[in-house]
Amino acid sequence: MGCWNQNVEAMPPEELRQVQYRLAKALVSRIYETSEFYRRRMKEQGVRPDDIRSLADIRKLPFMYKQDLRDNYPDGLFCAPRDELVRYHVSSGTTGKPTVVGYTRRDIENWSESLARAFSSCGLGRGDVLQVSYGYGLFTGGLGVHYGAERVGATVLPTSVGNTERQIELMQDLHTTAIACTPSYLLHMGEVAEKMGVSIRDDTDLRIGILGAEPWSEQMRSRIEEWLGIRAYDIYGTSELSGPMFTECSEQQGIHIWGDLALAEVVDPKTGEVLQPGERGELVVTILQKEAFPMIRYRVGDITIMDEAPCACGRTHPRIRRIQGRVDDMLIVRGINVFPSQVEHALLEIPEVGRHFQIVVDRKGALDAMLVRVEVSEEAFSDKITDLMMIRKMVEHRLRGSLNVGVAVELVEPGSLPRFEGKSKKVVDRRSL
Ligand code: DLL
Numbered sequence: 001m002g003c004w005n006q007n008v009e010a011m012p013p014e015e016l017r018q019v020q021y022r023l024a025k026a027l028v029s030r031i032y033e034t035s036e037f038y039r040r041r042m043k044e045q046g047v048r049p050d051d052i053r054s055l056a057d058i059r060k061l062p063f064m065y066k067q068d069l070r071d072n073y074p075d076g077l078f079c080a081p082r083d084e085l086v087r088y089h090v091s092s093g094t095t096g097k098p099t100v101v102g103y104t105r106r107d108i109e110n111w112s113e114s115l116a117r118a119f120s121s122c123g124l125g126r127g128d129v130l131q132v133s134y135g136y137g138l139f140t141g142g143l144g145v146h147y148g149a150e151r152v153g154a155t156v157l158p159t160s161v162g163n164t165e166r167q168i169e170l171m172q173d174l175h176t177t178a179i180a181c182t183p184s185y186l187l188h189m190g191e192v193a194e195k196m197g198v199s200i201r202d203d204t205d206l207r208i209g210i211l212g213a214e215p216w217s218e219q220m221r222s223r224i225e226e227w228l229g230i231r232a233y234d235i236y237g238t239s240e241l242s243g244p245m246f247t248e249c250s251e252q253q254g255i256h257i258w259g260d261l262a263l264a265e266v267v268d269p270k271t272g273e274v275l276q277p278g279e280r281g282e283l284v285v286t287i288l289q290k291e292a293f294p295m296i297r298y299r300v301g302d303i304t305i306m307d308e309a310p311c312a313c314g315r316t317h318p319r320i321r322r323i324q325g326r327v328d329d330m331l332i333v334r335g336i337n338v339f340p341s342q343v344e345h346a347l348l349e350i351p352e353v354g355r356h357f358q359i360v361v362d363r364k365g366a367l368d369a370m371l372v373r374v375e376v377s378e379e380a381f382s383d384k385i386t387d388l389m390m391i392r393k394m395v396e397h398r399l400r401g402s403l404n405v406g407v408a409v410e411l412v413e414p415g416s417l418p419r420f421e422g423k424s425k426k427v428v429d430r431r432s433l
Pocket of ligand 1: 091134140141211212213214215216234235236237238239240243244245300301302323326332335336337
């Protein structure tokens with residue numbers, strides 16, 4: 001498929017590395033000047049902007065972790081004046097505090113540019129109607145994809161998530177040709193459509209799925225492509241790094257990471273040592289041109305493999321393979337990130353329940369369902385069903401409020417959940433991809 005920005009996307013690799021070096025050096029100097037946080041971090045590590053004399057010198061810089069966002073909530077990592085921010089997005093943190101990301105106008109431009117290149121590489125452009133069924137609002141999915149799609153000239157149908165029957169009617173009536181959503185939501189749509197007597201394959205114009213925000217597999221891709229009669233492309237990103245930014249190209253052989261916008265490394269999660277292309281490890285990303293919220297060597301927590309081999313599409317930017325898991329215990333439930341520590345944190349604030357809980361995640365049809373089993377505290381334990389029902393409703397309400405995802409709660413007797421001597425196993429994930 002034709003490039004959106006041929007000069008950049010097909011740049012010789014050596015030239016691209018030069019561009020990366022120049023951008024990285026400028027970024028490091030800028031944040032050292034403007035940010036108290038980065039200056040302190042670099043001093044602790046004994047590295048100064050002058051020490052960055054080649055691209056490989058980036059490895060001298062300290063890593064950043066999700067914990068850094070939490071410790072500096074809400075805006076301690078911002079590097080642009082407040083009045084230059086044009087948007088915030090917010091996502092789940094590891095405990096009570098969410099993570100807040102700010103964007104300048106130029107940050108939104110670069111984010112849209114990244115997606116414009118990505119969408120063109122999947123064959124999306126003028127004449128397409130893209131139904132955006134990612135959530136609009138604090139989540140980066142809806143608005144992120146929206147701006148990228150408008151930039152390539154597609155017509156956007158911003159349905160956001162939910163109200164599935166209506167989505168299917170609109171898909172037919174407005175001749176949607178492409179959809180952006182989680183792979184599990186598309187499977188759910190397929191099922192709901194069949195119940196309505198609509199075959200997505202035969203009765204709609206859908207030909208492309210831009211699917212991500214949660215783990216999925218090659219088998220799931222085949223199932224979706226065969227059943228719905230579309231080409232399904234993987235889209236990747238995280239809120240800390242802007243939001244969705246990168247997709248596969250028409251070759252469907254890995255996700256191109258635009259090297260002038262992001263510098264990707266894969267490291268050994270235990271030692272932090274940079275691994276060779278082809279070796280599996282944790283993705284680390286530096287966002288090279290971000291003004292408001294630069295991220296330097298951010299340990300994303302996703303497991304992947306770097307691929308620097310030339311791609312048959314002609315784009316020279318490196319690829320990462322499909323995300324193969326997490327280094328931490330983060331779960332993704334209906335596209336929302338959930339950390340067991342958030343559940344623990346929320347439960348600790350409720351005196352009627354104890355400290356012991358278990359999370360069970362399963363699929364109901366195509367959709368995820370999350371159950372939290374929690375012990376009632378000795379004091380609140382009662383043989384009156386109405387009392388227990390009230391507690392259950394209240395706990396469900398509180399968990400939904402802090403996790404932003406619907407949760408069923410099951411109350412169990414004090415002392416009845418398994419106790420662990422070593423590392424506790426708080427999550428039972430019964431989903432298979
Ligand atoms: O999920 C951004 C996004 C929106 C990506 C729309 C794609 C499409 P967060 O909510 O911060 O941001 O979650 C980021 O989701 O670290 C991965 O663990 C997981 N994830 C995202 N895309 C994929 C994917 C958005 N294609 C976290 N495959 C990431 C597997 C994915 N996991």
